[in-house]
Amino acid sequence: xxxxxxxxxxxxxxxxxxxxxxxxxxxxxxxxxxxxxxxxxxxxxxxxxxxxxxxxxxxxxxxxxxxxxxxxxxxxxxxxxxxxxxxxxxxxxxxxxxxxxxxxxxxxxxxxxxxxxxxxxxxxxxxxxxxxxxxxxxxxxxxxxxxxxxxxxxxxxxxxxxxxxxxxxxxxxxxxxxxxxxxxxxxxxxxxxxxxxxxxxxxxxxxxxxxxxxxxxxxxxxxxxxxxxxxxxxxxxxxxxxxxxxxxxxxxxxxxxxxxxxxxxxxxxxxxxxxxxxxxxxxxxxxxxxxxxxxxxxxxxxxxxxxxxxxxxxxxxxxxxxxxxxxxxxxxxxxxxxxxxxxxxxxxxxxxxxxxxxxxxxxxxxxxxxxxxxxxxxxxxxxxxxxxxxxxxxxxxxxxxxxxxxxxxxxxxxxxxxxxxxxxxxxxxxxxxxxxxxxxxxxxxxxxxxxxxxxxxxxxxxxxxxxxxxxxxxxxxxxxxxxxxxxxxxxxxxxxxxxxxxxxxxxxxxxxxxxxxxxxxxxxxxxxxxxxxxxxxxxxxxxxxxxxxxxxxxxx
Numbered sequence: 001x002x003x004x005x006x007x008x009x010x011x012x013x014x015x016x017x018x019x020x021x022x023x024x025x026x027x028x029x030x031x032x033x034x035x036x037x038x039x040x041x042x043x044x045x046x047x048x049x050x051x052x053x054x055x056x057x058x059x060x061x062x063x064x065x066x067x068x069x070x071x072x073x074x075x076x077x078x079x080x081x082x083x084x085x086x087x088x089x090x091x092x093x094x095x096x097x098x099x100x101x102x103x104x105x106x107x108x109x110x111x112x113x114x115x116x117x118x119x120x121x122x123x124x125x126x127x128x129x130x131x132x133x134x135x136x137x138x139x140x141x142x143x144x145x146x147x148x149x150x151x152x153x154x155x156x157x158x159x160x161x162x163x164x165x166x167x168x169x170x171x172x173x174x175x176x177x178x179x180x181x182x183x184x185x186x187x188x189x190x191x192x193x194x195x196x197x198x199x200x201x202x203x204x205x206x207x208x209x210x211x212x213x214x215x216x217x218x219x220x221x222x223x224x225x226x227x228x229x230x231x232x233x234x235x236x237x238x239x240x241x242x243x244x245x246x247x248x249x250x251x252x253x254x255x256x257x258x259x260x261x262x263x264x265x266x267x268x269x270x271x272x273x274x275x276x277x278x279x280x281x282x283x284x285x286x287x288x289x290x291x292x293x294x295x296x297x298x299x300x301x302x303x304x305x306x307x308x309x310x311x312x313x314x315x316x317x318x319x320x321x322x323x324x325x326x327x328x329x330x331x332x333x334x335x336x337x338x339x340x341x342x343x344x345x346x347x348x349x350x351x352x353x354x355x356x357x358x359x360x361x362x363x364x365x366x367x368x369x370x371x372x373x374x375x376x377x378x379x380x381x382x383x384x385x386x387x388x389x390x391x392x393x394x395x396x397x398x399x400x401x402x403x404x405x406x407x408x409x410x411x412x413x414x415x416x417x418x419x420x421x422x423x424x425x426x427x428x429x430x431x432x433x434x435x436x437x438x439x440x441x442x443x444x445x446x447x448x449x450x451x452x453x454x455x456x457x458x459x460x461x462x463x464x465x466x467x468x469x470x471x472x473x474x475x476x477x478x479x480x481x482x483x484x485x486x487x488x489x490x491x492x493x494x495x496x497x498x499x500x501x502x503x504x505x506x507x508x509x510x511x512x513x514x515x516x517x518x519x520x521x522x523x524x525x526x527x528x529x530x531x532x533x534x535x536x537x538x539x540x541x542x543x544x545x546x547x548x549x550x551x552x553x554x555x556x
Contacts, residue, residue, distance in 0.1 A: 008057055010051075019036065023036035038288075064282045065285055066286060066347060071240070071275060075260075082156065095320070096320045096342065100316060117363065127346075129347055130346065145450060150325070150338055291375065336391055341385075419443060419478075420436050425488075437459045468498050474501050485502050495513055511531075
């Protein structure tokens, strides 16, 4: 069957296969796999020879990844979290958007574009990519920390501003053409948009908070994992589409609120686990779709404009965000994390510039500059993150005013010896820690979430916040002098890295880890774990012990 008769299958197959091959090569070269995904998109795009995937289909497939990603973020982001960072996220996001828009307008003025084109172009450079920001925070295990919540709250405010911008741009285009559109009509459009968003939020917080958790509990009680997984996807995609169709809210924002109301249910963790496989696959397609849009000739035709655009995104936006966060008396590490998170652009930027071109508000070359800026900023974002986080940790000792609610990340090496190390302080880790506390053991905990950090500290542990696989944290744990290491996190890849590094640091260390499959058990044992506990196996053993005890002969 010819490929043009199956564009959906051809786009998914070509995109995922090339992304896998190039992502694997990037990983071997010690570069972020997303660089490979972007290059895969360039290879199947319309500006390179060979097979050309369907750009429209790729964009819609990528949108599914954005929906599932924001749904997952919402599951771990409560209304209380959103309100707690609103004091900085709202003025911070609006201020950073204003600064980036002015810088973009300045560049457009130097390129000879009219003022309106400069406004739209600057606005497109001001908003960060949802996918890139969330993945960066997840990879560093700081999504649920205070600084991670600030970055996510900042992103939510940016999305809301862009929703308003998308509605107002057509009215602004008509008004600037001198067709006599009164300012009251523009104001009316703004009020209508605000009303729609407010109604959607109210429905989600009043009705959704009751209906969605009830529906998930009802589905869970059927005992069908297939139906439960289907319910997760149906709620995420259904609410996102309904929000967009009825209330003109972005897919990402709709999915975020769906996840946030479900997050109040005790089934949120299970829902998050079910969403991960499909979310990751479609997130890859997002990066492929970005690569497809790029015309590589823009780097040859307008190199100075491209460099200036990239500088605004990476340097200008980051500097503005850093200064705003510091102005609110937050730490340097928080300011650098937020700055690095926002030093890129993505999906909203493409939508804005596309609408600007349709309305004849910006020249067509502006799209190439935005796409070039997006590609380069996404590719270098991991390096920007690493650099700024190092600067933040190096300067953390400098005098500063720090809110009491902000968690610290203390990388001063522990002075304990003969201690037990617990990696992860969730449901399993906290049970291990509680037992160690009763025994009076000296305990060091590595945890990423604020809730886990608080639990560990209340149990008397010395706590390190972050990813235990990071060399800086590994070095601070004094593995050479430790008695035992408990790796309780469910993520097999990160857990394997921790086991491997721990065994290299201390060949005699007693390492105990949890696993979710027989293959993971075998993998951890090869890496040096002394004991790997598989949940299903231990449950079966416990049940058999009870059964054998009940059937043993009773004394006469």
